[in-house]
Structure formats: structure tokens, C-alpha cells
Amino acid sequence: MATDARPVLNPVLTLKADSRPRSVTGGGLNESHIRTERLAPQRARLAKQLRDLADTNVSLHAGLMLIVIEMFADSYAPTYTPSVIFNDRHNAQLIAPVPSGYLVQLRQNACQDLASYIESTNRAEARAIISRIKSVESMFVSPLAGGQDFNALWNAAATREDGRIFTAWLAPFFDVMARDSITQFINASQREGRIRPLPNLISITREAGSNADQLQIQTAATSLSIARSTRAYRQAPFTPVEFVASDAEALRQLVIAGAVFRIDPVRPVTAAVVPRAPDPERPVPNEQWQPIVGIVDGGLFAQSYEPMVAWRAPSLVADVAANRKHGNQITSLVVQGSAWNTHLSIPDLVCRVGIAQSIAREDAAGATSEALESYLRAVIGRHCGDTKVWNMSFSEPVHGDRPLFMSRLGHRLRQIARDYGVLPVVAIGNHAPENSARLCPPADCEAALTVAGRQSNADGEPGLPCIVSLPGPGPEGLFKPEISWFSTLRGLGGEMLVGSSYATAITSALAAHTFHNLKEPTPDLVRALLIDASERDSFDHRLGWGTPHQDQRLPWVCAEGSVTLAWTAHLAAGFWHYWDDIPIPPEFVNDGKLRGRVALTAILNPLVSELGMANYFATRVQVALQYWTPGGKVANLAGSMREDQAAELEARASLAKWNPVRHHVNYVARGRAFSGTTLRVCARIFPRDLYQFGYVRNEDVPPSEVAFVLTLSAPEDSPNRASIYNSLVARLGNYVESAVNDIDIDIDQ
Known part of the structure; x- marks a missing residue:
């Protein structure tokens, strides 16, 4: 009997950014953000850990390693993103959020200088961050990839021709040369027989003159699993690969080499047994999983x-x-x-x-x-x-x-x-x-x-x-x-x-x-x-x-090739509210143009007339997903601004102007030329008939609660459409989290 205990691979995400009328630069960190009781011990601890990394014989790719920055529990928030320390100046780059911290790409020969900087800097922003970082360690000794029981992984996987089947996520370096180094190691492992590809590219074809579809499994060398994944990896750092491993030692070698970020066993797929009895067996109560x-x-x-x-x-x-x-x-x-x-x-x-x-x-x-x-x-x-x-x-x-x-x-x-x-x-x-x-x-x-x-x-x-x-x-x-x-x-x-x-x-x-x-x-x-x-x-x-x-699919899970953001907000009437800086995933761009499907849903808790006749709804919400044209102007990708421009009767009849539910869907099939790297959601509350509530101005109207759901879907013919979820998560960083209970988002799912 099914319960909600099943794993959720791509949960719907909560957008944690607040609305604002326009992008603003925050005031930054200052002395008040420093945890003084932790500053001195963390200077010493982090510097030592970085020097240990500098002297550790770890596998490097183009001179780079991946490290995990763990934050203290009171400091894992957007305000304390450690970009003031881990940046280009120090030969480092934030890659993605991970549980309790961040994944960082770091050049090993920069570790000594970075350790000295942490010990000596007087910059208030840097000292604030130092006091809030708990540890710095190699990804391969962290729980993310290291410390795995390779024998347990091996025993859990499905068997296939003197081996077992696994899925691994290639190490997500942003550096192209590092990804090329990983690709060379994977190809060498294949040549040496430690791992083998799978013919898992399936298509449906129909022969000329036939009216029957046929299933075709692609077996050409370029269509096999490892070749397809390494090709995709050259363009996108968050790429999984499915393969047959010869033994458990092959898995350990992949981790030691720093080639993979995570390994999961592939289990056998079985058909569900459908009971024939017309009267099903009654379920057993389970308070944890049955609402x-x-x-x-x-x-x-x-x-x-x-x-x-x-x-x-x-x-x-x-x-x-x-x-x-x-x-x-x-x-x-x-x-x-x-x-x-x-x-x-x-x-x-x-x-x-x-x-x-x-x-x-x-x-x-x-x-x-x-x-x-x-x-x-x-x-x-x-x-x-x-x-x-x-x-x-x-x-x-x-x-x-x-x-x-x-x-x-x-x-x-x-x-x-x-x-x-x-x-x-x-x-x-x-x-x-x-x-x-x-x-x-x-x-x-x-x-x-x-x-x-x-x-x-x-x-x-x-x-x-x-x-x-x-x-x-x-x-x-x-x-x-x-x-x-x-x-x-x-x-x-x-x-x-x-x-x-x-x-x-x-x-x-x-x-x-x-x-x-x-x-x-x-x-x-x-x-x-x-x-x-x-x-x-x-x-x-x-x-x-x-x-x-x-x-x-279930409503709290993102469809394959899509990513969904969901959030609620309280909006004051009479103002445009903006959620700026929603990154454009690369999977949503084709030939330099925006392409895919967008769906924007907003539901308003409206102010209503107690009389229940004409003009029952006294407030409405107007929403749109917007982008910037090559000329720098704002245009709508989904939604319309016509509601407050068309004649009232036309707007009500053709645009359902006063409905509290707005659901805008648009297939961007031919592509839209654009500029910049972000989208934005805008929303505004419009009131009417304020006299019936004793209100005089917009300012008198209490803020209105609005629920928002935004879904971006890559086009069906995009070869990398499945990675749109990871792409948006990586780019939003701490401004996004899983909306689902007991699920920590992992960009390598």
C-alpha cells in the first residue's frame, strides 16, 4: 500500500526572496554581524583546514578541487553567503548550495594564501563570514561523496552481465578544463573495463508505409550512456551518467579520483500487481503518512x-x-x-x-x-x-x-x-x-x-x-x-x-x-x-x-524537464511588487532566444462585498512574468497588462479581470530575443468600492495575501531539458529551498 514515504527527487521549491519595486544593493555586513565569541577560534580552525587541503594528496582536475563549506546553524542564510571570501580574487568560486552549506570550486595552490587571509583580514564583512563558517573540508571526505559503504552500494544495485548498474553525478566543476579532465578519466575507466556503458537511449519510429509504431534502442557508440553523458557534461556541470561497474572497487576509484559527486545504485524495475478482487483490502491507519x-x-x-x-x-x-x-x-x-x-x-x-x-x-x-x-x-x-x-x-x-x-x-x-x-x-x-x-x-x-x-x-x-x-x-x-x-x-x-x-x-x-x-x-x-x-x-x-x-505527477513534485517555484506574499494595494533576479536557466535558451513553456498562477485572498451581488470582489491581483528585450525594455513572457488598460466591461468579459485566480500559460515556441540573465515576476493589488468598508485611500486597505506558483519548462526537443531543475537551484542558491517536508534540495538529484 502506497504512503508518502517514497523519495521525492525534484520537490517543488519555495522562493525565499521578498518582493521589491526594483533591484537594490543591500547595506552589506558590518561589525554587528560578527559572532565575536567564535571569530578567533574559527580563524585558527579554518586556516588549519585550508593548509591541510594544500598539503593533502587529493586528485586535482586542472589544479582544482571541490570543497564543502559548512555553516553554523544560525548562519545558513542568504545574508551570510561566503562569497566575500570564496571568490575569483582567491581563486575560488561558489558552485551550489548543499545541506548546511555551500559547494565551492577552489584552486589547491591558493589554499595557503586564503588561509593567511582568513587569519589576518580586518575587513568587517570577511570577519563576519569567518565567524559563521563551521568548517572547510574536501567534498570527498564530507558525507556528500566520501564515507560511503561501497559494498552496500554494490549489493543494492541491479545486476547486468558480470556487473551492476549505477548512476553517478559527475563532479560539478564550473571550470571547462576541469570538466575535460573528468571526461578523460571516465573515458579511460571505460577503456580499461572498470565501467561499461548502457544502450538506454530509446526512440519510437514508424517505417514508411506502416501504421504501427516501433520501439528502437539506439546502440551506436555515440548513443551509449557514457558517451552521451560526457558530451552533455562539456556544456553543463550538473550531469548524471549511468553505467555498469565491474566491481565495488570501480566505485571507490571513481570517488578517489574526484570524478563523481554522488553514486546511487540502480534497482530493478518491476510491474505492479493489480488485485482482481472487486472489493479491495481495507488500509491500516497510519497517522504519520495519512492526512x-x-x-x-x-x-x-x-x-x-x-x-x-x-x-x-x-x-x-x-x-x-x-x-x-x-x-x-x-x-x-x-x-x-x-x-x-x-x-x-x-x-x-x-x-x-x-x-x-x-x-x-x-x-x-x-x-x-x-x-x-x-x-x-x-x-x-x-x-x-x-x-x-x-x-x-x-x-x-x-x-x-x-x-x-x-x-x-x-x-x-x-x-x-x-x-x-x-x-x-x-x-x-x-x-x-x-x-x-x-x-x-x-x-x-x-x-x-x-x-x-x-x-x-x-x-x-x-x-x-x-x-x-x-x-x-x-x-x-x-x-x-x-x-x-x-x-x-x-x-x-x-x-x-x-x-x-x-x-x-x-x-x-x-x-x-x-x-x-x-x-x-x-x-x-x-x-x-x-x-x-x-x-x-x-x-x-x-x-x-x-x-x-x-x-x-503529484502536485508537490516538479515534472521532468521543469522547475516550479511556489511562495506566498502579503502585498499592499496600489504598488507594483517585483520579484527580481529569477535566473534564466540555460535549458530555457535555444539559439540565443528564450524558448519553452511558462505557467504563472496567482491566487488572491480577496476583499469581498458582504452584499454578495455586483462587484463581489473588491480587490484583484494582476500578475506577469517579464523579461528584458535586446533594447532594454520590459516585455511580458506570461500574463498581461491589459486588465487595467482595456475598457472595464471588455476587461471583465474577455480577461476575467476581477477573478481572484490568475493562471497564465504561454508556449514560447519560436523563441523570444532577450537581454540580461534574469526574469522577474510583478504583481499589483487593485481595489474598488472602498466606501463600503469605510476606507478612503489605497493605504487604508490591509495587505492582501497572494499565493504564487511559477513553472518553467524546457522545450521537449532540448537535449538537456532534464537539468533545468538543477540549473535554477544552483543559480538561486540560498534564495530557494525545498517546499516539501523532510526534503533537502540536492542539485545533483
Whole structure:
């Protein structure tokens, strides 16, 4: 049974830089930044370690070595990046962040002079940094590459023709001559038979006159794994290579030679066994890996799922009136929707549940809307600490000729969600004789993730819209639904279930695991990541932005060939806010032009009108990803500035101007000529109708919270597209960290 204990290779990243109106030069370090109690002992310790490195018989490449700078725990921050010491002046260069410090390229014959500088410098900036560096050591005695149990590595790897298969990351020197030296050593190791390449370049071809695709494994010498990797390594320092090693000693020799940064065993790939039984085995509770989803429905009466109940709220409706069957079905899908539907592409995620029995059968007297709102506030207020996602597969009936204003239930649910920091996941509703044209409340809740249904195709992947599910948009042209998923599913009892309720259940599980995996989640950040992980580039009234399982990836993991930054910020109204200096990865440049796919998502926690009619949203956010043209002007790569320039009615109708969700996608296929080395994100909060809140000026409006997700994807035909993640991490350095729990980003993953 799957849990979240699986490794995350390329986690979504948190951008740690604050917004600013323009690039500014910081004041720099001064006497106040010096840890005086550590300065003298660290001068002596670091100088000795550098002199030891100068005298150590280590393998050099073009006279260079790689060292690890470990910072004290209180000093691993952008302010204390040790570039004032490790720079060109001292024949050193920062390469990349590593756990607790930095990887540095250093010329060995410069170690003595650098040691003397550390002992004698009176420069305040340098002394501040010296007092904050814990140690300096060769990379190959650090835990990164040295100290490995080569026999254990050997035993863990898959066998292949008198050897075993490994992946190694070549030593990431920035110096071209050093990389050439590494390449020569790797080629020599291949000639001597210590390592052998693999024919792992696969393509799909179709012969002339044939209508059948064929799989082809490239076996030409230039297509084998080692040749391809060393070619790529000449251009990019962060390059892995897969090979067959003859014995464990071959691995040790690679490390001793300083040729590799990290070695991982390649394990056998096996097919998953799909159980034939229609009724899956019930999961076992695991509090560490199974987040809780609050289920606001007809209760849970199936004893087989009782172990998965984390809490039960007092019932709002009696057992005899509760929609027991629906509650059981929804619970089974939230807990283990994939296990019930092994024929469909659904993430294998397991959740525990909290039960809020509050929805009656259609033929029974249920609670009033006000009673339900009060109940939800009480229950959510009680359990919001451990239950962040709330499944709401119920609807308030509406009639098609009713004015499209914000519903009370949607508005009140919005207030509850914002007050307690939770994410309602709400079904858009199903066709009924009295309504086949508009969503049903509370699907119009601004703070909710609204879900519509869709069919599956022959391969079990998302397909056409569901014929039962209602369409959007919501009031004020609100982008609803945001996402869609399978609405024809098997659940408890084994029968086929059809409706947006069931699509909502499997979405709730994914949302809960997204919350669970993030270090600093917010409801809007989770929504933004799910939208970013969906496959559509434009909004559709029936499908939203699609299904948040694009390429079967999870929302907290970057797709291959892509890198995703996610962050939240509080923005004052009336100002442009800029996130400058977002590096342009080399994989995003082709023939001197920007080329690839960009996606920028921003979700605003808006100021809203309590009346819930026209102009429901009193604030909006405008965002764009920008670059510099060859002439030095700013242009937009994704997003538009037209919202505040077009006529108001046109801007609302064609640009969805006042929607709190902005999702801009652009395929830069032909390339954009540019200048400089960075991109920037800009954002601005615009208010309206301030009088209804007693405000007079923009300055009176409280700062607004905005969640941002930015994804850069290298073009599909780029030979080095997989390295875009490492490239951006290396260039951002301490301004980026893993957004995922218990994951330290390692640029050589």
C-alpha cells in the first residue's frame, strides 16, 4: 500500500526572496554581524583546514578541487553567503548550495594564501563570514561523496552481465578544463573495463508505409550512456551518467579520483500487481503518512472503514434520516479511491477521515442552510488544527432562471474557510430537471476548490466532460470549476457511481496529501499547485484547468524537464511588487532566444462585498512574468497588462479581470530575443468600492495575501531539458529551498 514515504527527487521549491519595486544593493555586513565569541577560534580552525587541503594528496582536475563549506546553524542564510571570501580574487568560486552549506570550486595552490587571509583580514564583512563558517573540508571526505559503504552500494544495485548498474553525478566543476579532465578519466575507466556503458537511449519510429509504431534502442557508440553523458557534461556541470561497474572497487576509484559527486545504485524495475478482487483490502491507519479529510456528508456506517476514522463530530441529522449510502460511498473513495478503481489513473493515496454527519436523504427532512452553516463553523473550528481539507459533495438546489449572484451558502462557507485556514473541496453539482445550466451552491464559494466531473478515455486517462456534471462559470464570471476528475467510479458496494460528488472525493484525497507534504501550506497555495499540475492551458466552463495529475505527477513534485517555484506574499494595494533576479536557466535558451513553456498562477485572498451581488470582489491581483528585450525594455513572457488598460466591461468579459485566480500559460515556441540573465515576476493589488468598508485611500486597505506558483519548462526537443531543475537551484542558491517536508534540495538529484 502506497504512503508518502517514497523519495521525492525534484520537490517543488519555495522562493525565499521578498518582493521589491526594483533591484537594490543591500547595506552589506558590518561589525554587528560578527559572532565575536567564535571569530578567533574559527580563524585558527579554518586556516588549519585550508593548509591541510594544500598539503593533502587529493586528485586535482586542472589544479582544482571541490570543497564543502559548512555553516553554523544560525548562519545558513542568504545574508551570510561566503562569497566575500570564496571568490575569483582567491581563486575560488561558489558552485551550489548543499545541506548546511555551500559547494565551492577552489584552486589547491591558493589554499595557503586564503588561509593567511582568513587569519589576518580586518575587513568587517570577511570577519563576519569567518565567524559563521563551521568548517572547510574536501567534498570527498564530507558525507556528500566520501564515507560511503561501497559494498552496500554494490549489493543494492541491479545486476547486468558480470556487473551492476549505477548512476553517478559527475563532479560539478564550473571550470571547462576541469570538466575535460573528468571526461578523460571516465573515458579511460571505460577503456580499461572498470565501467561499461548502457544502450538506454530509446526512440519510437514508424517505417514508411506502416501504421504501427516501433520501439528502437539506439546502440551506436555515440548513443551509449557514457558517451552521451560526457558530451552533455562539456556544456553543463550538473550531469548524471549511468553505467555498469565491474566491481565495488570501480566505485571507490571513481570517488578517489574526484570524478563523481554522488553514486546511487540502480534497482530493478518491476510491474505492479493489480488485485482482481472487486472489493479491495481495507488500509491500516497510519497517522504519520495519512492526512485527515473532513467529510461533510451522510455519515459513515460501514464498519470496515471504522479504523480509518480519526474523529467523529456530533451528528447534525439523525441516523434514520442521514444519506447513509452516499456517505459510505464518498468515504470509501476519499480513503482509497485508487484501490477501488485500479483501471483508472488515480494516485495511490490513502487518507483517514473525520465524519461530520450532516446531510440527509432527499426524502428526509434535512437541516436548513443556516443550521448547516452554524454546524460547519463549529465543527471546522474544532478540527481545523489537524484537518485542513473538507470534502463537501452536496449541493443546494437552484433554478436556471435565478440571478447569478453569490449564494449565501457559498459566501458563508468562504468566511468559515478563510477564518480557519482550511480548504473546502466542493462538488459543482449534477444536472436536474430544474437546472442544467449553472453550478449549485456552495460550488460558488470563492475560497473553495470546486470540482467538476469528466469521463475517462480507453487508457484510463482523463477525457471528455461528464454529461451529468453541471458547468461553470460562477457569479461575476468566477472561474468555476477550477479542476475536474473522473466522475464515473466504483466505490463501496462495487457498483458504478456517476456524478461530480465522486470526482470531488478523489480530489479531496490529493488536496489533503498536498497539504501534508508542504512545509508551509496555505489553502490558496495548495489550490495553485493543483491548478499548476493540471493539463489545460486555458479555462473551460466544464473542465476548469483540467485534472491535477498531468503526466501522473503529484502536485508537490516538479515534472521532468521543469522547475516550479511556489511562495506566498502579503502585498499592499496600489504598488507594483517585483520579484527580481529569477535566473534564466540555460535549458530555457535555444539559439540565443528564450524558448519553452511558462505557467504563472496567482491566487488572491480577496476583499469581498458582504452584499454578495455586483462587484463581489473588491480587490484583484494582476500578475506577469517579464523579461528584458535586446533594447532594454520590459516585455511580458506570461500574463498581461491589459486588465487595467482595456475598457472595464471588455476587461471583465474577455480577461476575467476581477477573478481572484490568475493562471497564465504561454508556449514560447519560436523563441523570444532577450537581454540580461534574469526574469522577474510583478504583481499589483487593485481595489474598488472602498466606501463600503469605510476606507478612503489605497493605504487604508490591509495587505492582501497572494499565493504564487511559477513553472518553467524546457522545450521537449532540448537535449538537456532534464537539468533545468538543477540549473535554477544552483543559480538561486540560498534564495530557494525545498517546499516539501523532510526534503533537502540536492542539485545533483
